[in-house]
Amino acid sequence: MKNRKFSASLLAVAATCCFPSLLILRVVVQGVEYAGAQVIPQAIHEVVPRDHVADHLVDNAAAAAAFEAIVPVLRHPRCMNCHSKGDFPRQGDDSHRHTMQIRRGPDGHGANAVRCSTCHSDHTLPGLHMPPGAPDWHLPSPAMPMIWEGLTDPQLCELLKDPPQNGHRTPAQIVEHMHTPLVLWGWTPGEGRTAIPTPQPEFLAKVQEWAAKGAACPLAASARMVSRHR
Ligand code: HEC
């Protein structure tokens, strides 16, 4: 009886004096949890499906660093001219809009009469202002446009890992795609266009390392700040 009274009055005290501070504490904890929610999935859980990478090979920090190493390639105009916003490809080191009203079209291969293949073939033609080329030269389709422009590094990484946005590829298949002639074209783009400066073997090795170590993404700057304060 006495005990019950005691705990009842304790509760009353808690309710009047401590509860507000408990509430504040709770809000603070929730705030941390909320901010942390961005950290935890990326840092710990968001690795490729386990069937691709054995547990002992997963190294999130190394994978994220490998991804950062390939970002300058991904953001190079040789890649961005097909991975930018808008329903048209771009041209040149300044990524100006493709001349001659070229459009993405319903399937990424151009609008009706002016298909990419009208001018672009499976190889780059010699000479200044001649059309570059590689097998299957076209834009991603409007249904899955693979637009990298405007994304932060972590967002770009997440897009590359997201099957509904990346052409239904696993990280291993992204590595494969990086070996296709269309991607490798960026190192031999033809006269008047700057080749990608990162050595090609180094780029391919970093892509491979990213996938092999679990394909973790770099943390968002805000998430990094939160984890530093803990
Ligand atoms: C001529 C246009 C063109 C150029 C130039 C180009 N791409 Fe792409 N890219 C595409 C198309 C089209 C697809 C979709 C292919 C598919 O799903 O079959 C694609 C898809 C991708 C994908 C997989 C989807 C995604 O966004 O995750 C990656 C990765 C990629 N490209 C990397 C590159 C890199 C790296 C470069 C530069 C070195 C580059 N691309 C240059 C047209 C281009």
Ligand code: HEC
């Ligand atoms: C009427 C001919 C023609 C058609 C059709 C055409 N292009 Fe081009 N394209 C060119 C020419 C010519 C160049 C080179 C321009 C230069 O170097 O000044 C070029 C350059 C490009 C470049 C620039 C590469 C770079 O990094 O500088 C991209 C990307 C490109 N075309 C994509 C496409 C895509 C995708 C399609 C179809 C949706 C397409 N083009 C349709 C003629 C064409």
